[in-house]
Amino acid sequence: MPQSIFWKLQEDILKQNDFKNLTNFIKTTKRFTQFTKVREFETEFAKWQGCKYCVYVNSGSSANLLLINAWKTLKNWSNQDEIIVPAVTWSTNIAPVIQNNLIPVFVDVNLNDLSFNYEQLENSITPKTKAIFITHLLGFPADINKIKKIIGNRDIIILEDCCESQGAQIGGIKVGNFGDGSAFSFYWGHHMTTVEGGMICTNDENFYKMLLLKRSHGLARELPKKYHKEIKKLYPDIDFRFLFLTDGFNVRNTELHAVIGLAQLKKIDSFIQARNENYKLFLDICSNYDDLILIKSEGMSAFVFQFIFKNKKKKEEFQKFIAENGIESRPLISGNLLRQPFLKKYYDSTRFKKADFLHTNAFYIGNNQFVNKDRMNLLDSLMKRFFGKK
Numbered sequence: 001m002p003q004s005i006f007w008k009l010q011e012d013i014l015k016q017n018d019f020k021n022l023t024n025f026i027k028t029t030k031r032f033t034q035f036t037k038v039r040e041f042e043t044e045f046a047k048w049q050g051c052k053y054c055v056y057v058n059s060g061s062s063a064n065l066l067l068i069n070a071w072k073t074l075k076n077w078s079n080q081d082e083i084i085v086p087a088v089t090w091s092t093n094i095a096p097v098i099q100n101n102l103i104p105v106f107v108d109v110n111l112n113d114l115s116f117n118y119e120q121l122e123n124s125i126t127p128k129t130k131a132i133f134i135t136h137l138l139g140f141p142a143d144i145n146k147i148k149k150i151i152g153n154r155d156i157i158i159l160e161d162c163c164e165s166q167g168a169q170i171g172g173i174k175v176g177n178f179g180d181g182s183a184f185s186f187y188w189g190h191h192m193t194t195v196e197g198g199m200i201c202t203n204d205e206n207f208y209k210m211l212l213l214k215r216s217h218g219l220a221r222e223l224p225k226k227y228h229k230e231i232k233k234l235y236p237d238i239d240f241r242f243l244f245l246t247d248g249f250n251v252r253n254t255e256l257h258a259v260i261g262l263a264q265l266k267k268i269d270s271f272i273q274a275r276n277e278n279y280k281l282f283l284d285i286c287s288n289y290d291d292l293i294l295i296k297s298e299g300m301s302a303f304v305f306q307f308i309f310k311n312k313k314k315k316e317e318f319q320k321f322i323a324e325n326g327i328e329s330r331p332l333i334s335g336n337l338l339r340q341p342f343l344k345k346y347y348d349s350t351r352f353k354k355a356d357f358l359h360t361n362a363f364y365i366g367n368n369q370f371v372n373k374d375r376m377n378l379l380d381s382l383m384k385r386f387f388g389k390k
């Protein structure tokens with residue numbers, strides 16, 4: 001009889017003091033829609049991240065959507081222009097490319113940092129390539145310096161999906177600061193949470209202004225006050241309160257979620273530290289088994305514990321074994337994305353060998369600040385049992 005799940009992907013991350021904080025806010029405000037708390041959260045996040053501008057939205061998926069849509073508008077990209085993306089990432093890293101009438105050009109992944117196969121990346125660039133949309137997968141920073149070298153002086157922008165890698169670093173600089181815009185997710189299971197939520201970071205002022213418009217219907221009044229006078233002069237026949245400068249969405253988030261975010265941000269460094277310490281123990285445990293491929297990285301911000309088996313059957317047996325022992329697991333993100341129904345109709349998934357390998361040979365279990373030494377010892381003993389080690 002399988003044990004009920006006790007090791008979940010994420011635990012009850014919000015505590016009594018978070019609820020108290022939220023209740024106090026509710027009692028003392030009359031404004032719940034995007035306002036000063038959202039701005040405060042953006043300012044604090046920008047300080048933490050080390051970037052100039054932040055735009056808070058309602059999910060990491062919305063952050064990705066605005067990254068693509070706002071750059072398409074700003075740079076006047078044509079339909080059918082190309083965006084290079086990895087074959088292993090989350091579905092909503094790809095969806096906005098398609099939804100914006102651009103072509104996702106898929107590149108296989110590598111098993112060292114789980115980012116692009118860099119040689120294939122280089123060969124995938126064409127005169128139509130407008131952006132390389134990097135995913136820093138599972139907390140491992142992609143080799144951006146290599147990617148920048150590959151781009152050279154071509155007019156190709158870099159976008160970073162940091163939804164799984166908040167706080168990961170390259171040479172002491174946080175990922176999300178290396179390109180022309182980056183996306184973060186604060187969904188429940190991520191490094192920090194606002195329950196639902198996402199952030200876009202950039203150092204580019206024009207892009208920031210476009211993001212503000214796109215987030216909120218295209219409304220001019222969303223721009224910082226210093227621009228209002230000048231814009232009003234350009235459109236004297238339109239009431240500034242309902243002046244739409246571009247086509248937009250409504251992907252705003254609320255004051256309540258920002259209040260949660262502000263409290264979480266104070267703890268994020270300790271969350272990341274706990275995840276990374278757990279990951280070190282995980283590597284120690286796993287290093288006893290030749291069956292596994294281990295991924296280590298200097299500046300990582302551990303997201304989960306991924307098991308990558310050399311042998312597919314062993315992986316299936318082990319995943320079943322840990323489920324029977326009360327541990328929740330998931331595929332390695334979307335596996336080979338090209339196998340998924342929404343993409344299968346366009347692409348031959350078998351061309352992406354490493355993505356396909358991860359599809360069949362890998363899965364992950366939860367790593368977070370609630371995973372303690374006892375849990376790691378339990379994992380150790382379960383693995384010893386499974387692999388028949390003393």
Ligand SMILES: Cc1ncc(COP(=O)(O)O)c(C=O)c1O
Nearest residue numbers: 059060061090163164185186187
């Ligand atoms: C790499 C990556 N990008 C984007 C997202 C989307 O974030 P959200 O769930 O906040 O929409 C996720 C979600 O897990 C993700 O892992």
